[in-house]
Amino acid sequence: MEEFDTVVVGAGQAGVAMSEHLTNLGIDHVVLERDRVAERWRSERWDSLVANGPAWHDRFPNMKFDCDDDAFPHKERVAAYFEAYAKRFNAPIRTGVEVTAVTPHRGRFVVETSEGVINARHVVAATGPFQKPAIPPVIPVDAGPLQMHSNAYRNPGQLPDGAVLVVGGGSSGVQIADELMKAGRKVYLSIGPHDRPPRRYRERDNVWWLGVLGKWNADSPGPGTEHVTIAVSGAEGGKTIDFRRLAHQGMTLLGMTAGYKGGVVTFADDLPTNLAAGDANYLSVLDEADAYIARHGLDLPEEPEARIIPDDPECVRNPITELDLREAGISTILWATGYKFDFSWIKCDTFDALGRPLHQRGVSREPGLYFLGLPWQTRRGSSFIWGVWHDAKFIADQIAIQRGYMSYTGTAAIRVPEEA
Template sequence: MEVIDTVVVGGGQAGIAASEHLTNNGIEHVVLERHRIAERWRSERWDSLVMNGPAWHDRFPNLEFNCHPDAFPGKEDVADYMVAYAEKIGAPIRTGVEVKRVRKVKGGSSFMVETSEGQIEARHIIAATGPFQKPIIPPMVPTDASVFQMHSNSYHNPEQLPEGAVLVVGAGSSGTQIAEELRKAGRKVYLSVGAHDRPPRRYRNRDFVWWLGVLNKWNADTPNPGTEHVTIAVSGAEGGKTVDFRRLAHEGLTLVGMTKGYSNGTVQFENDLVHNVNRGDANYLSVLEEADAFIAANGLDLPEEPEAKIIPPDPECMVNPILDLNLAEQGITTILWATGYALDYSWLEADTFDERGRPIHQRGVSKERGVYFLGLPWLTRRGSAFIWGAWHDAKFVADQIQIQHNYSGYHGEAEVIS
């Protein structure tokens, strides 16, 4: 049986970052990936997807994207970048190897890793499978209803869907971009909008990632449990643009409130559309105000942009909100659920999960000795979900493993002072 100090589960951005820092610390390890490197970027995203951050910002420190720094790389470019980086650092990644079970060795301090290629004994386990593990489709519309249902992770392009109108549930980055793509393809589209933040894509000649950096918002502490994931409507599509729900509605997309139920072929919505859109506008304007204050306080010479503060008038769908939709009457043949993902650590048998199956940890260090987590949103701060954020989080975790090595290697005796 193979014995390795550390097993990293997952060959995406978090697993690759972990490998780099483990190598730098001289820690023997292997990265196990059940498919290809960065597989979800290739097969579980739509064809036209681009990164939500510009290439100059959302990358590993030691390798630039092969494109203009202000461009937004496509999904295949991101996957290729991950492969190139893994090769650059010589990451010991084994692809096509599925981890089926990890359990503690009885009476010992190591773990038994059961894989599709055999067993590995390891002292440390880094779970780097990320947050996009189990697509969530709310059990609202019966599977035998006369409408095609799909999660956004399976959507690739408009031609994939049956002809007819589409209801997109979820107005974060994915739902909003897919809804707009479908509208431009000639579909009638309804977009169910819940609570969200919608930062400006650019303001006064700077991208919003720059503003979050200089305003020190990337280092924001993790919110209270249950509020870690704030839906953010931002897009890098078409060179990057600010998401404006009123503008989308004026261009032909129909907004509805939060989806709340289904009965006899009719979907019901909360009467909260106006509140949700207004709240998003308030978030947008607050970022502009903070940016203006920063410019004034630091004497920066950046062009004014008064037109950015103009909020378009309410479209008809906000003046007279739709509270229910009969799918057949409105010609809706598809419901596309952009409703996020659940975590799935069913393969990891460790005493470090709460009653909802969420990891209990501090900065990725779990309560189970020898188990670590990487790649989760808000793992240590707001920036943790991004490529560069995962890189910094991975350094901390690799350093903690090195520290444990140092403790384990101590064999001296304390001096007794009488």
């Protein structure tokens, strides 16, 4: 049985960041990855995907991307970035090794893998938030059209001829729907509550505004916004998502997917409400940005055209609440509905009833077990490339602190009470 102080599970952005900080602290560790470094960037995303943030911002502090700072790196370049970063400090990564179980045992952990068993004092689950594709049980699998999750979508040519219903108005859903429409497909897009920040405003990118306005450091979602998706895109050099413009170009917008019966999909009548809330979010960012510029006396050009909201298209004025799949010619239903956690391989009592980790800033209830790369782990930026690097440093410091306690060998003085 091999022994390490720390086993890191996963060699994506979280695992690579964790390894760097452990290396800097001189902590003996190994990183186990069942596939390749940054595998999800390579094989679980569509072909044209680019990062949602510009290269100058969405990176680790110690290495730049090999492209223009304002560019949005393609997914293959992102994967190559993490691979090159790991080589800079000779990260002890073992690829092709799957972790099948982590079990606490006498103050340590037994880590079972496809290559044998490892004994460790600490374990960091760095598998990130994109673990198990989530498809709501709304439309039966035998309804007729091909159904797939966005993680299986690659390009328009992969799908059978015909119209496509995309469910989910977040970044993945809207980018895929836009790509399909540009490829000549008839596209229906079902959207729910969402934020849609400006990609750029007054010569500054959205990530810059989130930074100077202090929004990256929010420590929890706002009340009622826990399940609100964010529609933002780095595609085509980066552009602001505007659902109405997409509809004017030919896309049919729908409210949230609500049910199915006899070949007919039903939708909530919440489309106008969802769009109005997205507009309010968009305009609020512009208001805050304008106030910040005025307060600090910045010389950034005004952009009044950014406040122009297009007229409502027909599908918004008269929302569709029922759609016969056969009559609409829909051959594919594509679910861009996010992911669920899957930590079934961790045999510890540190999860809630839905399988979500119970932790404080990544420190679990099980001594020695840590999580990294979770959404809102410490702040809004936690699941982003730059944010996970800082969270990894915190976890590495906690491991070092615990090692310090465990290395203590002194004897506490015992005071014997004097006899009366």
